[in-house]
Amino acid sequence: MAKTTDPLAVPAPSFWRDPDKRAIVYQGLVLAVIGWLVYAMVSNTANNMEAQGLASGFGFLKSSAGFGIISTPFVPYTEEASYFVVFLVGLVNTVIVAFVGCVLALFLGFFIGIARLSKNWLVQKIATFYIELFRNVPLLLQILFWYSAVLKPLPGPRELHEKGEEVFFSINNRGIIFAEPVGQPGFENVWYALFAAIVVAWLVSKLAAVRQMRTGKQFPSFAVGLLLIVGLPLVTYFALGRPLDMVPAEMSRFALSGGVTIIPEFVALLLALVIYTAAYIAEIVRSGIQAVSHGQTEAASALGVKPSHRMRLVVVPQAMRVIVPPLTSQFLNLTKNSSLATAIAYPDLFSVFAGTTLNQTGQAVEIMAMTLAVYLTLSLLTSGFMNWYNSRIALVER
């Protein structure tokens, strides 16, 4: 409006001299090149596969797999099941080992990392030795080591049990086998009790926090919550007359049948992943704690904060900001490293789907695409969660 009358008005630059417009052109060009590359790759692959007479498409997922899988938790699997069920079995096995592995590695890593900073000479040296040993030995070697270490020294089931014997708990070279808990009618109430206890415990902690803010009075909400969560289901369980049967495994001619089995392949893979990743997490934790200025500790002491509160309320929250981003990478590494399960007979996604199924069907492109998509999704979910957590604990500048 006023522009036309402004004597200092700068004439609009020509199209090529306007950095904004130029940027749009360049980005458009880059996008076109990438699009062309993707198109060329896809069409080239499709043409070549057609020329080779390779069937493509996802129809193979419906055909029956025909092979057995050693461990299929949560997914009902028989040899008649389709390749898609094989995919699900592999996915579940991968998710289980990755999730349990991340949780255990986090705890072990924190423990070792804090031990590394201990003033006790022996504890500190042991933690250092642990980190240097397990960080510097290739993971595949560790998996194979644990597999033979877990498997070889254990006696076989036939050496331990008589035929027909009922077994409630056994560790042998076929895995860890224990009696299967089977809920009787009424057992679902125990779950309801647990759920109710969690809700109440959460409410109590919220109320206690509000009360402390208002009056300064503290309430042992953690102890009360724990008591509720453990106690209420237990009380319900006994009040209902213990509606849970432990069904033991029975020794057949060869091995224990029935019961719940944790296969040695899982134990070996989990041990290797946890121990290896924990060494890295320990270093991350140590560096995070050391990154918090010593002045913070001194200031807390000067204010009379108890030593235990000093660590929990002052140092760790600040250290977390340094710890979380590299910790995310370690969780991602652990998830991806779980594909080394293929070296031992653990039936993870990479082994049963990208291995066996690929060999049987020859559908390399589809199977690899699905497998890549799964690992990508798992990694994105993990890093999405960790980024959310990171933004919650990030330093809020005031």
Next chain:
Amino acid sequence: MQLVKSIAVGAALAASIGVAQADETLDAVKEKGFVQCGVSQGLPGFSNPDDQGDWTGLDVDFCRAMAAAVFNDADAVKFTPLSAKVRFTALTSGEIDVLSRNTTWTMSRDSDFGEFVGVNYYDGQGFMVPTSLGVSSALELDGAAVCTNTGTTTELNVADYFRANNLEYTVVAFEKADEVVAAYDAGRCDVYTTDRSGLAAQRTKLAAPDDHVVLPEIISKEPLGPLVRHGDSQWGDIARWTLNCMINAEEAGITSANAAEMANSDNPGIQRILGSDGDLGAKIGLDNAFCANVVTLVGNYGESYDRNVGPDTALKLERGVNALWSDGGLMYAAPQR
């Protein structure tokens, strides 16, 4: 790792499009002066390097026989050790001239990967168990844990067998044969299953081979044989008649020791086999005496069998179905006439 392999396989497949299809293999082989033969990475009795590093075995003998047929020299051959996964790619891409690697002849393989020229070992899948189990039949294996190779016909056969007989089992499937043997030896499973010849061969690797017994059941047909690329019928004929020659020679009583002498035989059948009469060798582009050379330099089928896998070797495999048809076996070669 798997992904890299898949990419490599894909690249090799792509490369194979450019490979010449015409009847040129014999010329190419003659020009380079040796036969390039694909074998296993080490299966005692079939293809395995001995302590001097020389390849020996039933499958290796077939490669040497082809070299003898083409060059009258059993050493004019080079070996390419191949894993089960890449063996067909190596053949279709032209990296090897013939694949002689305990490979089961199936319809899909015959149509997809190459041309099987015959059977040099009739095999079938079997089970091995520790003697201490006291098992005498596979039907007693209800509830057993079975060790096997992943991604093989073996894995599918065993699932079919246990299902058909209503037996419970758990399968522990490894990628490499050596890992299967190690796990079985460590007691991870009660049963080890693969082709019976493979059982005999892998058994030699166990800590105490005599403490294990192979069960009588054979649950599948596994005719093992050599194959060549599609599209070169002359080279296919050379391979087919080299194999037939070894079997026919055994049937006619021709051995490496007496082949020269037998060439003067009055028997017209023997004369045709050894090329002292007729022009059978010339018809497939070889010397008329190609079969005489094969038998002299390598031996007949029976000699090769006894030397590599027979009862006097570590594998201790009886002839069984691999005996000549005239002895009640399945070895039956089309006549050379």
